[in-house]
Amino acid sequence: MLKFLNKTLAQFLIQEKFPKVKVAVIGDLMLDRYVWGRVSRISPEAPVPIIQVERKTSCLGGAGNVACNLAALGCQVHLVGVVGADFEASILAEEMQLANLSTDWLVVDSTRPTTVKTRIIGKSQQVVRLDEESTELVNEDIEQRLLDCSLALLDNVDVVILSDYNKGVLTDNFLKIFLHKSKLKQIPVLVDPKRKDYTMYIGATAITPNRSESELSLNRTLVSDQDFEIAAREFQRKYAFEAVLITRSEQGITLLHNANVHHLPSQSREVFDVSGAGDCVIATLAAALSAGLSWAEATELANLSAGVTIQKVGTTPVRVEELLQVLEQEGIGSANSKVLELPELMRHIAIWRAEGKMVAFTNGCFDLLHVGHVTYLDKAKDMADILIVGLNTDLSVKRLKGSERPITPELDRARVLASLSSVDAVVLFNEDTPIELIRAIKPNLLIKGADYQGKEVVGSEFVHSYQGRVELIPFVEDRSTTSIVQKLRRMSSHTI
Structure with missing residues (x-):
C-alpha cells in the first residue's frame, strides 16, 4: 500500500492533466541499438557465449529516452540535443518521429558522430555493450546554437529536464547561462547528472542521481537508508537544491524535499533490466509535479513507474495504460489517504x-x-x-x-x-x-x-x-x- 498518493486524484491527473504538461528535455542524445538472440554454445575461440542473432532493434537513448517516456505518458515534449551528420542521425530522427517527437530542435555537428550504444542480448540478459561516441566539448558555435534553442523554449514549457551524460554537450558555460535564465523565469529544472562534481548544477530545482553516481560524487559507499539520507542532505546543503531524489534500483528511491526525507521501496516484483529506470523516474516526476502533485506524491508515482520499467528488458517507456493499471493494482486510496491538508x-x-x-x-x-x-x-x-x-x-x-x-x-x-x-x-x-x-x-x-x-x-x-x-x-x-x-x-x- 502506498503512503502518499490517492488513486482517484492520480488517475484524474494522468488522464486529464498530463496531456497539457509541456516539457523541454535538453541533453545528450543517443541511439540505442539492440541485437537480440539466443545463446547456442560457448565459443571454441574464447570462453564467451555465441549468440545466434534473431532480430535487431533501435530506440532513443539518453535524453531521447527521457523524452520518449514523457511522450508515452501523453505530455507535450520538446527534445533538444546534438547529433552528427551521419547515417545514425537519420535513424535517430526516424525514431523520434515514431515517438511523435519533433526534430526541429536537433543541432547537427558535423565534427562528431551521433552517439550509439549497441547492446547484445542473449536469453533476456545483456551480454556486452558497444559504445561509439565522442566526449569532447562541443565547439562554441554548436554551444551557442544549442543555447539559443533551449532559451527559446523557456517561454513555452512548464518544466525542463537536463539529461547530462557528460558527453561534452552540456558545457559549463551552457549550464551557467541556462540555469540563470530559467531561474529568472521561475521555470523548474530537474537534472539527471553523470558528472562527479555538481557545482555547475547550482541553480537547478532538483537533482536525481542514482546510487553509483551519488557514491562517485561523495567518494564513499552508500548502503543503509541513513547513508542515503545523509548523502541527500549533503547534496542539498552544498548545492542548495530544493529537492534531492536518489534512485536506488531495486531498493527504491530516497527523496529529500526541504527538510523532509522519505524512503520509498521499489514496487517491482521481479527485476530484469534497470537500464532506463532513471530516465523513467525523472520523466514521471516532471510530469507529475507539473500536473499538480506534491514532491512526495510525484516521487511515489515515479517510483511506481520505475517498478514497471525494470521488469522489462531494454529501455522501454512506461505507457499511460500501464501506469493506470499498476495504480489500480496497488489499491491506493486507504484511510490514511483521506486525511488531507x-x-x-x-x-x-x-x-x-x-x-x-x-x-x-x-x-x-x-x-x-x-x-x-x-x-x-x-x-x-x-x-x-x-x-x-x-x-x-x-x-x-x-x-x-x-x-x-x-x-x-x-x-x-x-x-x-x-x-x-x-x-x-x-x-x-x-x-x-x-x-x-x-x-x-x-x-x-x-x-x-x-x-x-x-x-x-x-x-x-x-x-x-x-x-x-x-x-x-x-x-x-x-x-x-x-x-x-x-x-x-x-x-x-x-x-x-
Missing part, C-alpha cells in the same frame, strides 16, 4: 466540482467515535456526493472542552473517521471554529446537528451568500461522548 484537499475539491459533484461539509471533535457519530455522518453523506469532515485538533478540543479532553489523539481520531465509507476526506483545523475552512472549501451544503436549532451555525451566512444550503440532522438519543465519559467515570469510582 488544506492545499491537497482543494485539489480534490476542484476535481469533484469538475465532475459535477455536490460537496457537503460538517465538523466536530469526534472524540470516542460512537454510533451517534456514525449515524449522523451516514445521514450527512446521503445528502451529497462528497462529505468532508473538519476535525478539531487536540489543542482546539482542549480549549473547547477542557484540559482532560480529547481522550483520543487527533491523528487517531482522523484515521478512524477516514475509515468510514460515508467520509470522503478529513481535514484538521486548529481554530475554535471552522469558519476559515468553510470559506476555503465553499461547500454546497453545510451540515450540523439538530442541537443548533434556533442557534447561529458558524459559516451559515457565508454559505447562504452564494446560494448554498444549511441542513440540521437530529442526533441519536442518549448517544454522546460526554455520556460515555461519565459512565466510565462512574464505573471507575464503583471499582475503587
